[in-house]
Amino acid sequence: MKAQRKTICTQLLERFTxxxxxxxxxxxxxxxxxxxxYDSESKMQSMQYRHKNSPAPKKFKVVASARxxxxxxxxxxxGIVHIEFLEQGTTINSERCVxxxxxxxxxxxxxxxxKVKDVVIQHDNAPPHTSRQTQCALQQLELPTIPHPPYSPDLALSDFFLFPLLKKHLKGNHYETDAEVEADVRSWCRSQTLEFFANGMRKLVQRWRLCIECDGDYVEK
Known part of the structure; x- marks a missing residue:
């Protein structure tokens, strides 16, 4: 798999060059x-000032809500081109991807x-993305894709850049309804600057280079 990762990153970097x-x-x-x-606060978020002689605050183990x-x-x-939400219990498959x-x-x-003519899609290799039905739809819609190595979240742009930052914002917040979650996600996305998104794309090219330099090994943060 390391060889495949290095090969794909080399191809993409050559195309960028x-x-x-x-x-x-x-x-x-x-x-x-x-x-x-609800997703519990990180240790850093939950830190609070206290006098050195004060008893340590009680901590309870909290896990992400099931909802x-x-x-x-x-x-x-x-920036954001398209965003949508599916309720809990919905399955992401070809029927949803199309x-x-x-x-x-x-x-x-x-x-x-x-913009339609120039766009290329970057997907990971999840089955809904690689299924025959999805691939046929991409071809019909004239949406070409760029290759992505399997089991490589470190090279998937949203996985290593967008989602961690979004979820850092969401941590510790309580939402009563799906609509509240969706509204806050949309609001956060709208608040990001053009430079924010451009920086993410720059990091993607950097990851390709790092993967090649590491001979296909996993790229750390």
Missing amino acids: HDGECFRQSINNGDESWVHH KVLLTIFWDME PTLHALKGQLRRVGQD
Whole structure:
């Protein structure tokens, strides 16, 4: 697998070297992640000032709530392109991926035909993304993809960049309904600057380089 990771990263980096910013600007990353109604605070978030002689505050083990919604998001160097949510109990499969891709294509058309022609999709290798039905839909919609090595969340843009930062914002917050979670996720996404998204794309190219330098090994933070 290390050889495959290195080969794919080499191909992508060569394409970036040849096409420059045009290639990076064309990448549209799509991924899914669960967001919970409540996720406990990190140790850093829960730290509080106390006098050195004060007793330590009691801590209770809290786990993420069972209530959650599935976030599907597509984004590029300019920001969020498409976002949708599926309620708990919904399964992400080809039947769900295909209408999502149609919605994405519609959104791309609304922002300009040139953008539709230039876009390339970055997906991980989850079965719903690689199924024959999904691949046929991508071909029909003229949405080409770039290769992604299997079992490589360290090279999946949303996994190593967007989702960790989003969930850091959500940690410690309590939401009563799915709508509250969705509203806060959308609000956080809208509040991010153009530079935020551009920086994420720059990190993706950096990861390709690091993977090659590490001879295909997993890239640490």
